Amino acid sequence: MQNDHPDIKFGKTGVLLINLGTPDSTSWWDIRKYLKEFLSDRRVIEVNPVLWQIILNLFILTFRPSKTAHAYKKIWRKDTNESPLLYFTRNQAEKLNDKIGNEKIIVDFAMRYGNPSIKSKLYSLKDLGCENIIILPLYPQYAGATTATVCDEVYRSLMGMRWQPSLQIIPHYESEPLYIDALTKSINKKLETINWKPDLIISSYHGIPKKYFDKGDPYHCYCHKTTRLMKEKFTSIDIKTTFQSRFGPQEWLTPYTDKTLESLSKKGIKNLLVICPGFASDCVETLEEINIQGRESFLGNGGENFDLIPCLNDNSDHVELFSKLVMKYI
DSSP, X not given: OGGGSOOOOOSEEEEEEEEEEEOSSSSHHHHHHHHHHHHTOTTTOOSOHHHXXXXXXXXXXXXXXXXXXXXXXXXXXXXXTBOHHHHHHHHHHHXXXXXXXXXXXXXXXXXXXXXSBHHHHHHHHHHTTEEEEEEEESOSSOOIIIIIHHHHHHHHHHHTOSSOOEEEEOOOXXXXXXXXXXXXXXXXXXXXTOSSOOSEEEEEEEOOBHHHHHTTOOHHHHHHHHHHHHHHHOOSSOEEEEEXXXXXSSOBSSSBXXXXXXXXXXXXXXXXXXXXXXXXXOOIIIIIIIIIIIHHXXXXXXXXXXXXXXOOTTOHHHHHHHHHHHHTTO
């Protein structure tokens, strides 16, 4: 019987970086497929599910894919035919694997929505012999609609495994010193490339509905904590927290980034830098919503100079941060 035993690999640790997700292309159908998965998540949209599915399928998924596709086309990487978020997340995983990977440690990446899926990567790591899996959600500031839904999908995937690996999930890292240092270094690096002095730096985070905060979601507090720690390290220019990307008619966390950009010049703010600390990789929210739409709004309402500080992406400081976060669990 022993000779008939299936070959089973074992003894390895898998590290899985997980980001939000991306459509496979800028086509209407791929955008629609991605939006349907994203907007069907009960943690993302906390309304009556029956009513929401009617609204989603009859209205939102009929009209919104064209608008979203238009935004993605503006920032799509023509050289590799993929979204910036996919490009940078893959690079992050490859560089982290180069740094800590060996015959016992395998680093890979997945997307909460779209491809590569969390389920496919968990099964792949298990098949490679990973008896231990460490999950790093690429959300510095915890929120139910981001980190928690990654956990949901990881747990759902494990439910189908006959032989489950052990699991560790790295929590939020909004106040990790290496993270704050990397952010402030990115500000200084941008300042070295421009020939004007900013009057203000906007620290823009993805918003959530205010009712999620009222129900106990700590995200709002973590965002302000990151900004406060940045301000303690970088004191020469004031930094103001705002929230972007609101969706639907309900109230979201304020102040809103778009409304702030419209009004700043009336307050004497003519020269502006924007940083987006909540995004691990540049994506449609940073490159299109902020650097295209936000720039046009600020300059069109009396602003004189505007620039976006890139996300930490796959730079060495970011990879070093990931290494420290992960190695604590190995």
